[in-house]
Amino acid sequence: MTESLDRAAPAVLTIDLDAIAANWRLLCDRVAPAACAAVVKADAYGLGMDRVAPALRATGCGTFFVAQLEEGLALRRLLPDADIHVLNGPLAGTEAAFAAARLVPVLNSLEQMARWRESGSSGSCDLHLDTGMSRLGLPPEDVATLVADPTPLDGLDIDLLMSHLACADEAGHPMNANQLRDFEAWTARLATAGIGGRRCFANSSGIFLGAAGHFDLTRPGIALYGGNPTPESPNPMAQVVRLQGKILQVRRIDSPQTVGYGATHPACGPTRIATVAAGYADGYPRSLGGRATGFIGDHRVPAVGRISMDLTTFDVTDIPETLCRPGAAIDLIGPRNPVDDVAAAAGTIGYEILTALGRRYHRHYLGGSGR
Ligand SMILES: *Cc1c(COP(=O)(O)O)cnc(C)c1O
Numbered sequence: 001m002t003e004s005l006d007r008a009a010p011a012v013l014t015i016d017l018d019a020i021a022a023n024w025r026l027l028c029d030r031v032a033p034a035a036c037a038a039v040v041k042a043d044a045y046g047l048g049m050d051r052v053a054p055a056l057r058a059t060g061c062g063t064f065f066v067a068q069l070e071e072g073l074a075l076r077r078l079l080p081d082a083d084i085h086v087l088n089g090p091l092a093g094t095e096a097a098f099a100a101a102r103l104v105p106v107l108n109s110l111e112q113m114a115r116w117r118e119s120g121s122s123g124s125c126d127l128h129l130d131t132g133m134s135r136l137g138l139p140p141e142d143v144a145t146l147v148a149d150p151t152p153l154d155g156l157d158i159d160l161l162m163s164h165l166a167c168a169d170e171a172g173h174p175m176n177a178n179q180l181r182d183f184e185a186w187t188a189r190l191a192t193a194g195i196g197g198r199r200c201f202a203n204s205s206g207i208f209l210g211a212a213g214h215f216d217l218t219r220p221g222i223a224l225y226g227g228n229p230t231p232e233s234p235n236p237m238a239q240v241v242r243l244q245g246k247i248l249q250v251r252r253i254d255s256p257q258t259v260g261y262g263a264t265h266p267a268c269g270p271t272r273i274a275t276v277a278a279g280y281a282d283g284y285p286r287s288l289g290g291r292a293t294g295f296i297g298d299h300r301v302p303a304v305g306r307i308s309m310d311l312t313t314f315d316v317t318d319i320p321e322t323l324c325r326p327g328a329a330i331d332l333i334g335p336r337n338p339v340d341d342v343a344a345a346a347g348t349i350g351y352e353i354l355t356a357l358g359r360r361y362h363r364h365y366l367g368g369s370g371r
Helices: 019-033 041-045 051-058 069-078 095-100 110-118 138-150 174-192 337-344 352-357
Strands: 011-016 061-067 083-086 103-107 124-128 156-162 198-200 241-253 258-259 265-267 271-276 293-296 300-301 312-315 327-331 362-366
Touching: 011 019, 011 061, 019 362, 041 051, 041 069, 041 352, 051 061, 051 069, 061 095, 061 110, 069 083, 069 095, 069 103, 095 103, 103 156, 138 258, 241 300, 271 327, 300 312, 327 337
Parallel strands: 011 362, 061 083, 083 103, 103 124, 124 156, 156 198
Antiparallel strands: 011 241, 241 271, 241 327, 258 265, 271 312, 293 300, 293 327
């Protein structure tokens, strides 16, 4: 089926919406009685928010996080009844657009707070307390200011009090306990000043640090998409993404030659090189040159030479010729080389591999609504 459907496609990206839904349900079970939202920023980590968000909604997810207003507006069009939070908060002058689309802004500074209040919106908002990222959110001195005088919050309908972990993927990192302690202390102090809200703290990895960080609502992203939230242990999540590049040509090399730009890879003995239709313009990083591993079925094939813009070369010398004819597929990401392994080989993280997945791939969605 996939074969005939995608005959013309040089590379096929298969995204398993049922696996995303199963991952969300697994996290729900894990955090209960806390609730579980879904982070679908950056086009659902590159996998297509227009397909991913409805599939999550259909499986019961009612709360979503995006980073930017535009993403929130697009999600609102897809999901008229969802609870949508916008992590970056409102840029000046966008408050009315938030209110009109019933988007909940995460207020990250006293300045955003003042603007939201002045806009007179009756819609709810979130407060972000910075417990250690030094990126967005209220620093401790601003929290203290609010505790001493909560006037800047007068009239605001606060839904979430949130914070974000810096080192959640390193279970033993002391930052985790410090941030948890500060979040509990600061939210308790805010409560003494009459400022309350549902507490929201854990991302994907944070969920696996233990129940103390689950509070009322969790906000996983990468784990939904099959990334390992516990990098020091086997991946508890179902794999979501498979990327298959088609072989365009197989080159036999008998006398010494080199492969690719820069002539970096010497092919000495008899060698067969399969050239696949995906390259760095498709988000298959150039840093994978000489480091990537592809699979033809169960056969491991190393990428050799540099990754080109549109092409990657694999050494298939040891693979039966019948398996690597033009048109056959090499798994660039698949069951045996999951996204985290590809990321490690490229010197990056799964998040970057997913969000860089190219626009030229034929996208094939499995399961979800409408199929
Ligand atoms: C991206 C993001 C998340 C999701 O993080 P994952 O590690 O992908 O689970 C949660 N909270 C904030 C503030 C984020 O920016």
